[in-house]
Amino acid sequence: MIKEELVNSNWRVRKGHIIRVKRMTSAEKLFEIELDNGRVMDYEPGQFVQVSLFGVGEAPISLCSSPTKRGSFELCVRAAGRVTNAMHALEAGDEIGIRGPFGKGFPVKVLAGNDLIFVAGGLGIAPLRSLINYVIDNRREFGKVDILLGCKNPREMLFADDLEFWQKRVDVNFNCTVDKGDPDWAGNIGLITSIIPGVTINPERTFAVVVGPPVMYKFVISELLKKKIAERNIILSLERHMKCGMGKCGHCQIDSLDNYYCCQDGPVFSYDRIKNVAKM
Ligand SMILES: Cc1cc2nc3c(=O)[nH]c(=O)nc-3n(C[C@H](O)[C@H](O)[C@H](O)COP(=O)(O)OP(=O)(O)OC[C@H]3O[C@@H](n4cnc5c(N)ncnc54)[C@H](O)[C@@H]3O)c2cc1C
Ligand code: FES
Incomplete structure (x- = not known):
């Protein structure tokens, strides 16, 4: 062994x-x-x-x-x-x-053939950028793509070059918002939840992929559920304190569940799988 x-x-x-x-x-x-x-x-x-x-x-x-x-x-x-x-x-x-x-990444094969709505808050855009650019590089395998991004203020917006690239594409709908604007900001002002209602969603064929600070999850999930997206079609990435990263030390155990480690069983989970066992 x-x-x-x-x-x-x-x-x-x-x-x-x-x-x-x-x-x-x-x-x-x-x-x-x-x-x-x-x-x-x-x-x-x-x-x-x-x-x-x-x-x-x-x-x-x-x-x-x-x-x-x-x-x-x-x-x-x-x-x-x-x-x-x-x-x-x-x-x-x-x-x-x-x-x-x-860890387990986003279920790319399951997402294929479906519409996707990406919801990123703050640094959550980092893992999502990997998936978004993967989807763009394999664009024909996926349906409609909506990218929603929120951050505290315009100065904290990450990946400016990617945002410009996504914004220009005709096969991607991009929208972003900041909690607080500045004199140069001409875009949306408000929490990320304020731009979800404006997205047209076919709940039969939509997966939402959400990554952001813990405080964001509850409110974003509530908006997505209002859009009738199934719990199993809401995909999240969780953060826990980690040491070994490979299921050996127990540092990243998911709340009360024995032998359920964020580093190995996650960090990506579907909402239906963790809603009753993990604090977001
Ligand atoms: C799966 C996963 C993916 C991550 N991806 C990124 C990423 O792409 N970019 C990035 O900048 N950071 C990411 N992080 C967070 C990053 O791992 C922590 O910020 C980092 O471990 C801090 O280490 P440090 O030695 O610099 O800080 P330390 O000196 O160890 O700690 C600084 C502070 O950060 C807190 N902290 C440490 N780890 C975490 C954690 N996991 N969650 C919340 N608070 C923590 C500590 O309690 C302390 O208050 C990720 C974390 C996980 C679990
Ligand atoms: S970080 Fe050691 S078990 Fe997950």
């Missing part, structure tokens, strides 16, 4: 290098990373890696690039504490350790 675990290459730290760093906001930077020795990271949208900084520690970070982009992958990192602040000090050319990918 131990032998088997040791040969699982996803569990070992693999060395990589940062090939590009881009400041996105005052708190977030985008890192493009390549594994060493020409290795390729195979992953699904919604999965995460453990970023390992030698002598500092590890932190789980969602893959925010689409797996259709081969060669390198991207992580959007908010400076929140020890590991993430240390990561913000890194530059192109610096070495980095990566474990993973871990």
Whole structure:
């Protein structure tokens, strides 16, 4: 058994290098990373890696690039504490350790053939960007696509280039809102829930994929249920404190459920599966 675990290459730290760093906001930077020795990271949208900084520690970070982009992958990192602040000090050319990918991603095969509504709040756009760009790269496999994005203020909006690209596409409906505007902001002002009623939804064939801060889930789900989207068609990604990322340490246990770990059984779940057992 131990032998088997040791040969699982996803569990070992693999060395990589940062090939590009881009400041996105005052708190977030985008890192493009390549594994060493020409290795390729195979992953699904919604999965995460453990970023390992030698002598500092590890932190789980969602893959925010689409797996259709081969060669390198991207992580959007908010400076929140020890590991993430240390990561913000890194530059192109610096070495980095990566474990993973871990977790269950978004059920891409189940989503195929259906209409999709993406609802992202704040940093939740990071894992959703992976799925959105995957869907765009395989556009004919999916029905209508609506992207709804909310953040606190215009300065905190992430992935400006992607937002512009999505906005320009005729096969994607994009709408965003901020809690508080500024003199240059000409768009919607209000919570993300305020732009859900305006979306035309065929509940028979729609999946909603929602990622954002915990406070957002209850209100967004309530709006989606008003649109008659089935609970099993509402897909969420949960955050828990994690250590190992691979179902061994128990740190990310989902509330009262034994042997139900966010890092392994999630982080992506359908709402019907977790509504009675997990705090969002
Ligand atoms: C599956 C998953 C995907 C994630 N994806 C991203 C991502 O794409 N980009 C990103 O910037 N962050 C992401 N996070 C959050 C990120 O892992 C934490 O911010 C990071 O672990 C903090 O580590 P640190 O050493 O920098 O901070 P620490 O010094 O450990 O802690 C700083 C503060 O953050 C709190 N904290 C640490 N981990 C979490 C957590 N999981 N949930 C809530 N609070 C936490 C601590 O309690 C403390 O108050 C993700 C978390 C999970 C579980
Ligand atoms: S982080 Fe160790 S079991 Fe999930």
